[in-house]
Amino acid sequence: MEELSTVFPNTIITERSNGTGENSFVYPNKKIMLTIILFSMLISLLGMVGNGIVIWFLGFRIKRNKCTVYILNLAVADFLFLVSIAVVFWFMFCMVNGVKVSLTDTNNIGQLGIVYNFGFNAGIYLLTAISMERCLSALYPIWYQYRRPKHQSAIVCALLWALSCLVTGLEQFICNGTENQEAVSEPCTAVYLFTSTLFLAVIVLMILSSLTLVITIQRISEQCRPPRLYIAVVVSVMVFLISVVPARLLGLLLYFKCVSSNVLMVTFFFITELCSSVNCAANPFIYFLVGSLRQWRCTAPLHEALHKLFKDETETSG
Template identity: 50%
Template sequence: MMINESLDDFINNASWNGTEDNQSLTKQDTYALPLTIFSLALSVLGLLGNGIVIWFLCVKIKRNSFTIYILNLAVADFSFLLGLLVWMMYTFCYLNGLSIPAIEQSYLALIIGLLYNFGFNASIYLLMVIALERYLAALYPFWYQFQRPTNLSPYLCTVFWLLSLLVTGLENFICMGAAQYQDPGSENCTYVYFFTSALYLTVVPIMVLSSVTLVAVFWKKRWHHAKPYIVIVISVMVFMLSVIPARILGLLLYFKVLQTDDFLVEFFFVTSLCSAFNCSANPYIYMAVGRWGKQKIEEGSVKHVLEKVFKEATENQNMT
């Protein structure tokens, strides 16, 4: 669901009590403020983690085919979280009685929604291609080391950024307004949902099969340098647990399996939190996995831990 749809529905359904100086939400809307604050906190943590990864990969750590993907994934997650942070700041102000004119609100929703959806879509596609490449590196190390095109990583990243741009444009300019959930009969919007759902049905099985295969390879070969693969498996598991249920819920709402009027605003908060968790988790997964086996935390350990994980990605492509 696009971000600008949620605000329209929230504003239309929110109720206010109290005096001019002391406004408060009615009982049915009391969940909104704490969830907004929690989303803000999660977004800040995610921006901090992804910002650290971007900084080290751009400045401190030598790049390889694996880190190019990780850098692009961190940028995508950062873009999503930045859009969510700004939107939740606006929601927090609104819940406390501050607002901006409707026209400015509409432009703000459009711009942030584009950033929000663009980053999220790119994140999904990049995670899929990372999992697939690790699968190929594990099962076909000779091909991966000697026959894999040298510039494949930047080319694939460009392709998936362009695909994200296409999907985001379709979602934001063809399916517009909360009315799509109240009357999902628009043929164009339905076609968009079929198209994006088909993409998910392609992406998710690739992620799952690649991750399951990697787990099987770990068990059989018992590699000493398996951290990059463990990172990808955990990242895919986080994606599956946090994003897929919300995506299914969105389809149930769109096709009227669930009552729209009762769930639309709640759906926005649920999907925002789940997506924020997914996009915030990766940097902390890298750091946690990188510290496995270390006896103590060293000075400058963030660089050391990240470098260790990403260096092992190159070392592993020589293993059979």
């Protein structure tokens, strides 16, 4: 979403580096901003550790299957976003405290916005693909087991990374630099409408596939214990819908000038990126908690919990 994830950092950087050496940008209460920034950095660090463990485990410790290819790519996308946003928040921390930042640093941070926007977009698309894969496995188990293309997971992941690259490139190279203009250019408006429509379509697909999985879980639980992977996917989608979607939809108000206060705009930026960090950092902990569930007690070691979660792919295929 261009309106929140790329516009605000560049706006703040531009105002901060106005050639006078003074911070001319009006931001909300300093203590509140520092609290949000530090909390976001802590969440980002925890998320980097968690996603790093998932990447190591799925990359080197467990045999890949139809779903773990998606999970591995999702962990890479989340890790990429969290590393980038942690650096951006460190820059914001220095800026709020009045630390002078060189022009080279501001340019580097501005370019870093491309990286975390790319990682975030890829994460959204991959989570949608995972949810739809689980939905297909529940609705058409025979097709999923015997007729599904062998390399479908790898092909879909490659296409979704390419889609993220396309969306991020359009936002950056067409809309970058238009945030301080009174009238947004027509090409940028077209890009914004395309990315917004794509984002809404992703939300609809997530909701429909998750409802299907919830119904499947309820039906299976009447006969036996439902697959852990189904539960993990539903929880991950719920976290995304709760933490990210409301904040991102607020960007519509900003784009259509319903909110014009600089203070509110910066506040929206910090809240949005905090929610995005929570979403990207939560998945590894969801995997661990769901994988270690045994009579509702988290007693399994980390590697055993992850193994139990991801081996459900072969258990449920039959």
